[in-house]
Amino acid sequence: MTDALDLARDLIRCPSVTPAEAGALDCLEAALKPLGFACHRLTFSEEGTPDVENLYARYGAEGPVFCFAGHVDVVPVGDAAAWRHDPFGAEIEDGQLYGRGATDMKTAIACMVEAAERVIADGFTGSIAFLITGDEEGPAINGTTKVLDWMAERGETIDACLVGEPTNPVTLGEMAKIGRRGSFSGRLVVNGTQGHIAYPHLADNPLPRLVKMLDRIAAIDLDDGNEHFQPSNLEITTIDVGNTASNVIPASGQAFFNVRYNTLQNAAGLEAKIRAACDSVGGDYTLTVRNSGDPFLTEPGDLTANLHDAILAELSVEPDLSTTGGTSDARFIKNACPVVEFGLVSQTMHKVDERCAIADIPKLTAIYERVLRGFFAKG
Missing domain, CATH: 3.30.70.360 (Alpha-Beta Plaits)
Structure with a gap:
């Protein structure tokens, strides 16, 4: 079985500062293909912007389709000498995983993969997709929006989506995003x-x-x-x-x-x-x-209730379903299907010594697994 911590460390070790792929999508594809995902590597270009490589992967051929979305690109490290550990070393100290992307959002992607594998192992009716870009921290021109266009041209649809952005201000489970300004x-x-x-x-x-x-x-x-x-x-x-x-x-x-x-x-x-x-x-x-x-709101319904209930069941925490904060690629995905966001604690994202709590990784994986099972149980 995939171990989310190991996969997160492998992803962090790829110095994928926007727009460089730096092996991160190779690493993710290597984790998804053995599970039966059909993987499509998609490079998009536009004049005046760097080329960007993206990944769309899908397990299953029938509906409904649940999509995990996110990005493997990261912001620059700044002064590497100011970091406690190598920014791309994925070191563990005092129960924390250090590295650029640990919080935003390579670890969440790793949790998604492990959660998907658990559900696939038990069997289900439907499909699981991954929409992963390398252009979220950059201009956001050759990434998610163009993957969605590519999907539309192929008649590829998704029915619900969860983006793994770090949504929690202080502790895991306190906040999910159901919209953005x-x-x-x-x-x-x-x-x-x-x-x-x-x-x-x-x-x-x-x-x-x-x-x-x-x-x-x-x-x-x-x-x-x-x-x-x-x-x-x-x-x-x-x-x-x-x-x-x-x-x-x-x-x-x-x-x-x-x-x-x-x-x-x-x-x-x-x-x-x-x-x-x-x-x-x-x-x-x-x-x-x-x-x-544009601003958007995912109206309260099956998807928001599913995420709320999964967080409550795993953590005994009542999450705030919020629209605060900046923008994310959910602003593009909302045109394709209902979308919510939930990930790790956001306190160290984009900072020196970005890190996440090791203890939060299995918890986040379990929440993602519950969301998947809840979605397919609804049919």
Whole structure:
């Protein structure tokens, strides 16, 4: 039988910093093929972005189909010398598994494999799939979204999905995700005319207009949240002028902002509100926006109840079914089927000395196994 801890260590030892596969998908495929999974390695490309290799694997030929989803790519380690252990050494100390990806989210993928093997060994009616990308921590262009397109072209469907992102703030079982807020980003450039500060009549300083626009953008009243979502929030993240001389009026200034928004907003409405705020100031400006993910909610139903009950049964913990936090590839999968997220404790993800508790690995595996059995019992 697959041992989730051993497989997690093998995966962590692959330095798969986005977009490098670095053997991680080879390792995962080697674990899935002997179980009877048909594996498809899928490399996607797009101009201006790195090629990314992905894996879609499926056991079974009939429905219903339960899909485990996640990513083997990891963020850079930063200063490797600051780590207690080799970031890709998968060392164990004091009951903790250390390494980049230990929490986010190679260990969860290993738990999924062991859980799937247990269910396969007992027999069931239906199929189990794995949708694993190497582009979640990067641009998220050549990963999950294109795998889903590939599946649609083949007539390949999934009926429910669990993403193994680290969802628990402090202890395993306290939180699962049943939705996420959307992410809307903008770049505002206000243009003027460069000149000497002693001769302002010969120049046009864009910065007072930029400051006024940002003040009005920050003052936009979005919403107070709703039953499942916290209030939408707009944050100005940087203001840049690039002016190194104190006696020069700059030709332009720019600012970046991001909105994390709930289901009370949409991208078109946000853009309209922000443009209206800028227009109220006037002058020469350009606004470039990008919506990297819409908000979504998996309504309470069989999938959310199944996950809730599995956590409660294994841990005697009542999980909070939440929509907080950042974005994940669930924002793409929700277009294909109902999706939930549950994984390890998130406290050390993306940090130096990323690690997870060894004791949580069999617990997470057991929860995934219960979710699978509950899904197929429903038929």
